[in-house]
Amino acid sequence: MRNLVKSFGTLPTLIALLVLVVGCSASVGAETLTHSASAPYQPETRTFTITAVPLLVHEQQATMDYLKTDFAKGGILDGKEVYGFSPSSITVYAGDTVNLTLVNPEDDAHTFTVPDLNINVVMKGQSSTKTSFVVSKPGIYQFVCAEAEHAPYMWGQIVVLPAPSAQ
Numbered sequence: 001m002r003n004l005v006k007s008f009g010t011l012p013t014l015i016a017l018l019v020l021v022v023g024c025s026a027s028v029g030a031e032t033l034t035h036s037a038s039a040p041y042q043p044e045t046r047t048f049t050i051t052a053v054p055l056l057v058h059e060q061q062a063t064m065d066y067l068k069t070d071f072a073k074g075g076i077l078d079g080k081e082v083y084g085f086s087p088s089s090i091t092v093y094a095g096d097t098v099n100l101t102l103v104n105p106e107d108d109a110h111t112f113t114v115p116d117l118n119i120n121v122v123m124k125g126q127s128s129t130k131t132s133f134v135v136s137k138p139g140i141y142q143f144v145c146a147e148a149e150h151a152p153y154m155w156g157q158i159v160v161l162p163a164p165s166a167q
């Protein structure tokens with residue numbers, strides 16, 4: 001002991017060393033505990049209502065004169081109508097179950113089509129349709145209405161984030 005004290009110096013130095021060693025092992029222990037306590041992400045069910053809304057459609061020519069030029073032959077909306085999905089973007093984590101209610105208050109039919117997920121749901125006029133799916137791979141998935149009249153205006157995206165990792 002005498003030699004040990006000699007090599008490390010005074011007793012207060014020894015005590016300080018001891019406190020340092022104990023302190024380090026305690027914080028390592030706490031870190032280990034925190035890490036083992038966090039669980040991997042548990043996928044959730046996320047529910048959304050998406051509504052087809054008219055933005056610039058034939059019927060509005062009665063109240064907005066200038067649309068007559070747009071919808072006329074050769075006009076920029078010739079053969080087209082502008083509808084939107086509201087909301088047009090939804091965000092989930094990979095592995096989540098997506099529950100959708102697709103509302104179409106108009107008399108024109110639409111579709112909710114996600115080509116990359118092989119999803120194609122018909123939205124009949126004045127109807128409400130439910131659909132459900134799981135997206136396991138992170139990415140940005142575009143959805144569109146497949147009615148030619150409504151392209152390229154009627155679209156949106158499902159943003160699938162990587163599942164949060166355990167911290």
Ligand SMILES: [Cu+2]
Nearest residue numbers: 110145147150
């Ligand atoms: Cu449509």
